[in-house]
Amino acid sequence: MPVNPSVFVFIAWRNIWRYPVRSLLTVFALAGGLVMVILYSVLVEGISRQMVDYATEMSTGHLQLHRRAFVDEQDLYATLPWSYLDAIETRLPDISAAPRLYAAGLASAQASSTGVLMKAVDAVREPMVTSVLSQVRSGTVDLGPASPSEEGLERHNVVVGTQLAKNLKLQVGSELILVTQAADGSIGNGLFRIAAILNPVDTAFDRTGVLMSIEAFQAMMYLQTGFHELAIKTRDTADLEISQAALDATVRRLTAEQPLDALGGAALVRNWREINPTISDMLELSRSMVIVMGFIIVGLASFGMLNTMLMAVHERTHEFGILLAIGMKSRWLMLMVLIESFFLALISALAGAVIGVWSGRYIQRHGIDFSGTMPDGYDWAGMSFEPVMRGHLEPAHVISACLIMTLVAMLSSLFPCWRTVRLKPAEVMR
Amino acid sequence: MTLLSLQGICKTFRQGEIEVEALKNIDLDVDEGEFAALVGPSGSGKTTLLNIIGGLDAPTSGTAHLNGIDITRLKESQLSDFRLFQLGFIFQAYNLVPVLSALENVELIMILQGRPAKERRARAQHYLELVGLGREMNRRPSALSGGQQQRVAVARALACEPRLVLADEPTANLDSENASALLDIMHKLSREQKTTFIFSTHDPRVMERAERLIKLRDGRIESDAVVEQADRAVPA
Numbered sequence: 076m077p078v079n080p081s082v083f084v085f086i087a088w089r090n091i092w093r094y095p096v097r098s099l100l101t102v103f104a105l106a107g108g109l110v111m112v113i114l115y116s117v118l119v120e121g122i123s124r125q126m127v128d129y130a131t132e133m134s135t136g137h138l139q140l141h142r143r144a145f146v147d148e149q150d151l152y153a154t155l156p157w158s159y160l161d162a163i164e165t166r167l168p169d170i171s172a173a174p175r176l177y178a179a180g181l182a183s184a185q186a187s188s189t190g191v192l193m194k195a196v197d198a199v200r201e202p203m204v205t206s207v208l209s210q211v212r213s214g215t216v217d218l219g220p221a222s223p224s225e226e227g228l229e230r231h232n233v234v235v236g237t238q239l240a241k242n243l244k245l246q247v248g249s250e251l252i253l254v255t256q257a258a259d260g261s262i263g264n265g266l267f268r269i270a271a272i273l274n275p276v277d278t279a280f281d282r283t284g285v286l287m288s289i290e291a292f293q294a295m296m297y298l299q300t301g302f303h304e305l306a307i308k309t310r311d312t313a314d315l316e317i318s319q320a321a322l323d324a325t326v327r328r329l330t331a332e333q334p335l336d337a338l339g340g341a342a343l344v345r346n347w348r349e350i351n352p353t354i355s356d357m358l359e360l361s362r363s364m365v366i367v368m369g370f371i372i373v374g375l376a377s378f379g380m381l382n383t384m385l386m387a388v389h390e391r392t393h394e395f396g397i398l399l400a401i402g403m404k405s406r407w408l409m410l411m412v413l414i415e416s417f418f419l420a421l422i423s424a425l426a427g428a429v430i431g432v433w434s435g436r437y438i439q440r441h442g443i444d445f446s447g448t449m450p451d452g453y454d455w456a457g458m459s460f461e462p463v464m465r466g467h468l469e470p471a472h473v474i475s476a477c478l479i480m481t482l483v484a485m486l487s488s489l490f491p492c493w494r495t496v497r498l499k500p501a502e503v504m505r
Numbered sequence: 506m507t508l509l510s511l512q513g514i515c516k517t518f519r520q521g522e523i524e525v526e527a528l529k530n531i532d533l534d535v536d537e538g539e540f541a542a543l544v545g546p547s548g549s550g551k552t553t554l555l556n557i558i559g560g561l562d563a564p565t566s567g568t569a570h571l572n573g574i575d576i577t578r579l580k581e582s583q584l585s586d587f588r589l590f591q592l593g594f595i596f597q598a599y600n601l602v603p604v605l606s607a608l609e610n611v612e613l614i615m616i617l618q619g620r621p622a623k624e625r626r627a628r629a630q631h632y633l634e635l636v637g638l639g640r641e642m643n644r645r646p647s648a649l650s651g652g653q654q655q656r657v658a659v660a661r662a663l664a665c666e667p668r669l670v671l672a673d674e675p676t677a678n679l680d681s682e683n684a685s686a687l688l689d690i691m692h693k694l695s696r697e698q699k700t701t702f703i704f705s706t707h708d709p710r711v712m713e714r715a716e717r718l719i720k721l722r723d724g725r726i727e728s729d730a731v732v733e734q735a736d737r738a739v740p741a
Binding site: 079082086090093393394397399400405407500501 | 556586616
């Protein structure tokens with residue numbers, strides 16, 4: 076007649092509470108390790124999502140379209156015709172597109188000057204793709220014509236980053252002179268008014284970026300032929316590859332219908348991961364680190380389990396000898412010890428998951444505020460973050476952490492189990 | 506009818522550099538229903554012989570047949586089944602599972618045997634009542650006296666109706682009153698169930714009750730005598 080294994084479950088459960096203090100200490104150690112793993116994953120996932128959000132929402136968008144020469148050499152003349160923008164918007168109604176133009180220049184304010192990257196955006200289309208224009212620290216985002224200067228000179232509004240404003244001692248309403256080499260070879264220049272200062276978005280833009288309207292850019296640069304960059308936001312980020320393929324096909328048809336000049340190279344569609352490989356790699360690395368850290372933390376905590384089960388087996392050697400003597404098989408004894416370990420791991424997983432989820436949700440909701448020590452936020456992986464570090468609780472990570480903890484805890488109990496299998500009843504009862 | 510037959514049993518231990526001969530060429534037959542005591546001073550080989558009979562230890566040479574089965578040839582898992590289904594054990598230090606109640610301890614072997622729940626519960630209750638623990642059956646060992654614990658051990662050994670009960674110094678830790686009560690119970694159950702008992706003991710109280718005294722000295726059987734009721738005496 077087969078043995079009902081529930082008897083071993085029953086005895087194992089009773090055995091756990093034989094020394095409640097020791098069992099609870101083991102549970103605290105394992106649950107504490109699990110809480111740390113969950114919180115670490117919450118922070119990493121939060122930062123990762125912030126990075127993706129910053130990469131896609133603040134600047135890059137989900138997809139971008141360029142000419143090859145612009146990607147390789149920032150060739151000023153490597154533009155795509157304006158007709159492409161209209162055609163793409165017509166043929167792919169599910170996407171939002173924002174054209175951009177770029178040029179390097181020299182910015183001079185009252186006291187000093189510095190090299191800048193001028194970025195021209197469409198004030199109507201840009202908010203439909205990124206939220207860069209809503210990251211206002213002071214002033215009002217207005218890229219239209221400004222009031223004339225005291226000398227009666229024509230001015231346009233521009234928007235700059237926090238660090239550039241600090242470096243050039245700019246405030247909202249300050250004047251800025253931009254000098255550059257225009258597309259026709261002449262010296263292009265213009266007088267601008269600071270309409271707004273943006274929060275740190277990405278490190279490079281924060282230090283050197285000047286946002287202006289496409290009209291102002293064209294007037295200064297004498298570059299009417301097209302745009303350098305088309306940033307695109309897709310409706311569903313999960314289907315990024317599908318959207319990329321659709322855009323790529325559309326651009327191919329367009330280039331067949333309206334051929335591009337040879338000098339600027341082919342049109343190139345890339346997704347945000349291809350554009351920001353560092354961020355993409357950082358994300359992969361961060362997520363791998365969560366697993367590695369998880370194993371390390373839980374591995375350390377599971378030494379508590381190893382100690383508990385070794386003690387339990389050592390203390391009960393004589394009792395195990397008796398059980399073997401009365402006919403219990405070694406494998407049943409091993410099963411009983413494994414079930415005890417499983418119960419300890421299960422209780423720890425439940426306790427750790429409850430505390431970890433509760434703490435993780437708190438961090439997700441309120442974040443960790445560093446504004447006292449870092450009012451301007453912090454830079455990481457070339458991106459500027461708000462001073463509040465926000466977490467994100469991913470249920471799949473909690474489940475994985477619980478499984479890792481249970482697995483490691485069970486592995487750590489294999490050695491004590493192995494010792495029970497080797498017991499010889501006559502020897503241990505002697 | 507012979508239940509147990511030992512032939513030429515030798516057991517040698519190695520203690521460091523020295524080889525110790527614990528048992529020397531033991532020949533012994535025990536019939537069904539016997540109430541036999543292995544007596545002798547410490548180190549005479551009583552426990553070693555009991556361990557070999559119980560399949561807990563293997564002899565260096567010789568054969569041990571129980572109910573026609575040569576237990577010296579059984580593999581580990583077969584020995585487990587042999588002990589589970591054929592033998593009952595009573596130990597000196599009670600050796601109950603501390604996390605189980607008296608009733609659950611008595612049921613344990615029957616659970617391992619795979620007996621139906623109703624049957625084993627009824628048998629466990631019956632045997633606990635027989636040993637006078639009807640009211641204490643739900644107590645854990647820590648809530649029972651030494652005598653009561655040993656009575657639970659007796660109930661555990663007998664509830665599954667083994668062919669042979671091996672008891673290693675069962676009264677060593679008991680006072681006279683409890684030892685006497687326990688021996689009465691074991692003797693009564695032995696008579697009623699025709700269960701064969703082999704004790705190892707150097708307790709005169711057990712020897713007085715034994716129906717056969719097998720005296721061991723230095724690993725050999727020094728004397729083997731059936732003790733008649735009238736001339737029972739404590740051997741020197």
